[in-house]
Amino acid sequence: MAKIPTRITVIGYGNVGKGVCEAVNRNEDMRLVGIISRRGADDVRRAAGSMQAFSDVAIFSPKNFMNPSNQVRLNEITDVAILCGGSKQDLFSKEDDPNRYKGQGPFYAQFFNTVDSFDTHSRIPDYFSVIDEIADKFGHVSVISAGWDPGTFSLERVLANAFVPGSKNYTFWGPGVSQGHSDAVRRIPGVRDARQYTLPVDDAIRQVRAGKNPELKAGQKHTRLVYVVLENNDPKERERVKAEIVGMPNYFTGYNTEVRFISEGEMRGDHSAYPHGGFVLTSGNTGRGNKALIEYRNEWASNPEATASILVACARACYRLRQEKRSGAFTMLDIPAAYLSPQSRETLLKEWM
Amino acid sequence: MAKIPTRITVIGYGNVGKGVCEAVNRNEDMRLVGIISRRGADDVRRAAGSMQAFSDVAIFSPKNFMNPSNQVRLNEITDVAILCGGSKQDLFSKEDDPNRYKGQGPFYAQFFNTVDSFDTHSRIPDYFSVIDEIADKFGHVSVISAGWDPGTFSLERVLANAFVPGSKNYTFWGPGVSQGHSDAVRRIPGVRDARQYTLPVDDAIRQVRAGKNPELKAGQKHTRLVYVVLENNDPKERERVKAEIVGMPNYFTGYNTEVRFISEGEMRGDHSAYPHGGFVLTSGNTGRGNKALIEYRNEWASNPEATASILVACARACYRLRQEKRSGAFTMLDIPAAYLSPQSRETLLKEWM
Numbered sequence: 001m002a003k004i005p006t007r008i009t010v011i012g013y014g015n016v017g018k019g020v021c022e023a024v025n026r027n028e029d030m031r032l033v034g035i036i037s038r039r040g041a042d043d044v045r046r047a048a049g050s051m052q053a054f055s056d057v058a059i060f061s062p063k064n065f066m067n068p069s070n071q072v073r074l075n076e077i078t079d080v081a082i083l084c085g086g087s088k089q090d091l092f093s094k095e096d097d098p099n100r101y102k103g104q105g106p107f108y109a110q111f112f113n114t115v116d117s118f119d120t121h122s123r124i125p126d127y128f129s130v131i132d133e134i135a136d137k138f139g140h141v142s143v144i145s146a147g148w149d150p151g152t153f154s155l156e157r158v159l160a161n162a163f164v165p166g167s168k169n170y171t172f173w174g175p176g177v178s179q180g181h182s183d184a185v186r187r188i189p190g191v192r193d194a195r196q197y198t199l200p201v202d203d204a205i206r207q208v209r210a211g212k213n214p215e216l217k218a219g220q221k222h223t224r225l226v227y228v229v230l231e232n233n234d235p236k237e238r239e240r241v242k243a244e245i246v247g248m249p250n251y252f253t254g255y256n257t258e259v260r261f262i263s264e265g266e267m268r269g270d271h272s273a274y275p276h277g278g279f280v281l282t283s284g285n286t287g288r289g290n291k292a293l294i295e296y297r298n299e300w301a302s303n304p305e306a307t308a309s310i311l312v313a314c315a316r317a318c319y320r321l322r323q324e325k326r327s328g329a330f331t332m333l334d335i336p337a338a339y340l341s342p343q344s345r346e347t348l349l350k351e352w353m
Numbered sequence: 354m355a356k357i358p359t360r361i362t363v364i365g366y367g368n369v370g371k372g373v374c375e376a377v378n379r380n381e382d383m384r385l386v387g388i389i390s391r392r393g394a395d396d397v398r399r400a401a402g403s404m405q406a407f408s409d410v411a412i413f414s415p416k417n418f419m420n421p422s423n424q425v426r427l428n429e430i431t432d433v434a435i436l437c438g439g440s441k442q443d444l445f446s447k448e449d450d451p452n453r454y455k456g457q458g459p460f461y462a463q464f465f466n467t468v469d470s471f472d473t474h475s476r477i478p479d480y481f482s483v484i485d486e487i488a489d490k491f492g493h494v495s496v497i498s499a500g501w502d503p504g505t506f507s508l509e510r511v512l513a514n515a516f517v518p519g520s521k522n523y524t525f526w527g528p529g530v531s532q533g534h535s536d537a538v539r540r541i542p543g544v545r546d547a548r549q550y551t552l553p554v555d556d557a558i559r560q561v562r563a564g565k566n567p568e569l570k571a572g573q574k575h576t577r578l579v580y581v582v583l584e585n586n587d588p589k590e591r592e593r594v595k596a597e598i599v600g601m602p603n604y605f606t607g608y609n610t611e612v613r614f615i616s617e618g619e620m621r622g623d624h625s626a627y628p629h630g631g632f633v634l635t636s637g638n639t640g641r642g643n644k645a646l647i648e649y650r651n652e653w654a655s656n657p658e659a660t661a662s663i664l665v666a667c668a669r670a671c672y673r674l675r676q677e678k679r680s681g682a683f684t685m686l687d688i689p690a691a692y693l694s695p696q697s698r699e700t701l702l703k704e705w706m
Contacts, residue, residue: 019639019640022639022640022641023639023640026518026519026639027518121706124702124703124706125699125702125703128702145706150706152512152516154705154706155512155690156649157705158690158691158693158694158696158701158705159505159508159690159693161694161696161705162666162669162690162693162694162695163505163659163662163663163666163693164662165379165380165662165695166379286372286375286376286379286653286654286655286658286659286661286662287372287375287376287655287658287661288375290653290654290655290658291652291653291654292651292652292653292654292659292662293650293651293652293653294649294650294651295648295649295650295651296509296647296648296649296650297646297647297648297649297650298645298646298647298648299644299645299646300639300643300644300645300646301639301643301644301645302639302640302643305639305640305643306516306639306645308639308640309516309517309518309639309645310516313515313516316515331701331702331706332690333689333690333691333694333701333705333706334689334691335689336686336687336688336689337508337511337512337515337685337686338511338684338686338687340511340512340515340516341511341512341514341515341686342515342518343511343514346478348511348684348686349477349478349481349684350477350478352507352510352511352514352686353474353477353498353503353507353684353686
């Protein structure tokens with residue numbers, strides 16, 4: 001285990017940001033040194049449960065951080081910044097000019113080694129190349145799209161395909177709340193709160209497990225169920241918001257989506273937990289037709305804490321890569337397991353092989 | 354995908370070696386160029402099913418390979434040698450002098466980049482350091498202890514522990530035939546053939562799945578069942594062989610082991626398949642006590658082909674590491690998933706994240 005802790009700054013203090021602070025506490029070789037949040041210092045301390053919380057942590061608003069002396073100060077004490085904003089607007093937003101990008105990902109890669117959970121699958125190649133250029137230019141390592149999907153599920157898909165070439169691969173999510181989809185719905189004007197449950201289609205799972213190797217589109221594997229609290233719960237507003245949800249590209253188009261409007265009280269009472277899970281199933285053959293099946297499954301009582309825990313392990317790897325003078329963008333596919341682990345090489349060989 | 358195939362030499366033509374030849378065929382970016390086998394060329398071709406088999410493959414006996422001109426020739430056409438010998442005597446044997454080692458692992462690391470499936474867990478640190486020194490000295494990359502356990506199961510244990518620090522980790526094997534254990538029994542003088550079935554203890558699995566985090570010794574998680582055909586099936590010989598099996602360190606001591614003596618006909622009729630499987634289960638918490646469960650499970654109709662398939666993916670990574678001018682010993686914990694995959698970086702980002 002590293003003698004000197006890896007010093008973490010958290011950028012964005014929502015559910016994932018809070019989870020990162022908790023996860024840093026659970027890792028002896030990590031220390032929280034900074035927070036950047038739109039909330040500002042007092043509000044972050046209040047949200048953390050006490051005004052005394054984070055007494056040894058430098059807390060800035062994004063506006064404070066624009067002050068160059070604060071940038072230098074935070075940069076000096078930070079080994080890795082973990083970006084906890086949502087993918088849809090925070091991390092990566094494209095301006096009209098196709099050659100100019102903005103968003104927290106490209107912006108903070110100028111100042112820090114970064115780790116983020118950018119999860120809009122279709123835009124990952126684009127995001128990777130933008131971040132790669134900036135991180136490389138500023139001599140930083142940026143681990144993008146970490147978490148469990150994209151992230152560990154990506155890893156498991158690639159590993160299983162490498163071990164069983166020609167196999168078919170299936171990913172099922174849920175039942176559980178998708179943070180990314182809930183965030184996306186919450187950003188629709190007029191939506192006060194939202195929860196999106198992803199539900200796997202049982203019959204599809206049965207077919208895959210029976211080795212039938214069916215052809216399934218995304219919408220045949222899952223349905224989406226959205227609970228929404230509106231600012232103004234009238235029929236016309238319901239109609240508009242429902243249409244915006246169902247037609248949202250990358251998130252809801254192509255899925256059977258049900259939208260239910262509920263009160264704030266119902267949301268608090270029935271939908272306060274964020275469980276999630278899913279599995280990656282790979283089915284194929286070795287040699288001259290011997291069956292092979294690989295299944296990876298996870299269950300998380302708190303999805304944002306799951307993402308946060310994986311981000312923190314990736315921060316360890318990020319810093320190690322930078323210590324080797326690497327720079328540019330990386331995904332979890334580019335990171336050896338040993339770099340994610342707090343265990344020493346000796347311990348890994350002796351106890352974990 | 355690489356335009357020029359990675360050229361593979363297989364060393365040892367038993368079940369795993371044959372599986373490697375099959376697996377190379379299933380990977381478009383791989384080509385079989387050499388075989389070294391005690392059987393010699395004619396016998397290898399006969400075992401492969403026809404005298405015409407491997408017509409474009411250089412086949413040597415270990416004795417032929419001692420001829421320096423053959424060494425040079427095979428070395429010139431080989432990118433990676435996959436060592437398919439058993440761990441107990443083939444890959445690594447210790448002489449009386451504690452500073453001198455011999456075996457196929459250290460020997461062939463002088464001539465080739467190598468991949469092996471050394472699976473005596475307790476001796477891995479020792480084996481790693483011996484191979485590391487030799488491979489580094491000769492400018493080769495050696496991936497040791499690849500396969501599914503050690504190998505992918507090691508990877509999954511380390512990943513899950515990194516993502517859920519403080520979690521408890523359980524590995525269950527079977528029901529299935531353990532190749533390493535069967536080999537070990539077959540090496541006992543007087544044993545003509547043997548099959549070792551590893552059976553998970555159902556009650557132990559139930560406790561783990563229920564989240565009870567029990568403390569279980571290896572022998573409480575599994576029982577071992579060995580079928581043996583003797584050269585000379587008399588009571589005294591049975592007694593001696595049974596004692597040797599039950600008392601074999603690293604393989605059988607500490608386990609509840611049952612030994613059954615059967616005829617050659619029964620072995621052929623009832624025990625000709627080599628299925629295996631198992632799972633790695635990690636149970637813990639994130640944040641302030643939210644439950645987390647990660648399960649990795651595999652089922653293989655042919656265990657030697659499973660090992661072989663993973664060895665071949667590791668050969669791809671081995672050659673890539675060497676192309677980066679790396680040298681020394683590596684395990685699967687040191688290899689990014691992208692290096693194991695035949696997919697290009699672009700395809701991985703676009704289709705596999």
